[in-house]
Amino acid sequence: MTSSVVIGHDLIELEAVIERGMRSVVEVGRALMAIRDGKKYRDRGYTTFSDYCRERWGFQDSHARLLVRSAKLAGEIEAQTGAMAPVNPRQTRELMRADDPVEVWAEVVEEHEPEEITAAVIRDHVERRREPVGAEAEAEPVDAEPVDAEPVSLPSLQDIAEDTFREAIRLALGFLAEDELVRMVIEECDR
Numbered sequence: 001m002t003s004s005v006v007i008g009h010d011l012i013e014l015e016a017v018i019e020r021g022m023r024s025v026v027e028v029g030r031a032l033m034a035i036r037d038g039k040k041y042r043d044r045g046y047t048t049f050s051d052y053c054r055e056r057w058g059f060q061d062s063h064a065r066l067l068v069r070s071a072k073l074a075g076e077i078e079a080q081t082g083a084m085a086p087v088n089p090r091q092t093r094e095l096m097r098a099d100d101p102v103e104v105w106a107e108v109v110e111e112h113e114p115e116e117i118t119a120a121v122i123r124d125h126v127e128r129r130r131e132p133v134g135a136e137a138e139a140e141p142v143d144a145e146p147v148d149a150e151p152v153s154l155p156s157l158q159d160i161a162e163d164t165f166r167e168a169i170r171l172a173l174g175f176l177a178e179d180e181l182v183r184m185v186i187e188e189c190d191r
Helices: 009-019 025-037 040-044 049-057 061-081 089-096 101-111 119-130 157-173 178-190
Strands: none
Touching: 009 025, 009 040, 025 040, 025 049, 025 061, 040 049, 049 061, 061 089, 061 101, 089 101, 089 119, 101 119
C-alpha cells in the first residue's frame, strides 16, 4: 500500500455503506461489487480486491463474493416479487441451495412474519421442496411376470464414495478463496 493515494468521492460513499454495517445484503453487496468491478480498491493503494477485503474490512475475499452473490439474489427477488428481500447472507446462502430461490422466498414471506424468517426457516422450506412427492406412501405391489434381462452391474460402494467425495470437493472449491485453494493444493502435494 502506498502512502500518497487519491481517494475518489464514489469510493468514500461506497465504503460508508459498508461501514454502516451489514444491515442490508443488497446495499453492502452492491457496494462491494462496485468497488471490485471498478477496481476502486486501488484508490486506497491496494493491488488486489482480496487484500482490500482482508486489510480494510477484516474478511476474506470469499466472504465478499458471498455478499456480492447475496446482493444479486436479493436484487433478483426484489425485482421479480416486489417483496422484501433477504437481509443477511445466512438467509441468501440457504436460498442459493434451492432450485427456484425466488419461489422459495415468496413462499417463506407468505407464511412467516419478517422477524420469524431465519436461515433455519428457509432451510426447512428448501428441504421440503426436495422431498419426493408422496415419499411417505408405500408402494403397492405390482403383479408382473419375470423378464429375462441381462444382469445389471451396480456401482460398488467405493465408486459411489469416490463420486460423492469428488462432488463434495467440487462444491467446496466454489466457496473457497483462490489463495485458500492454492494453499490447500500445496499442502496436499507436500504430503
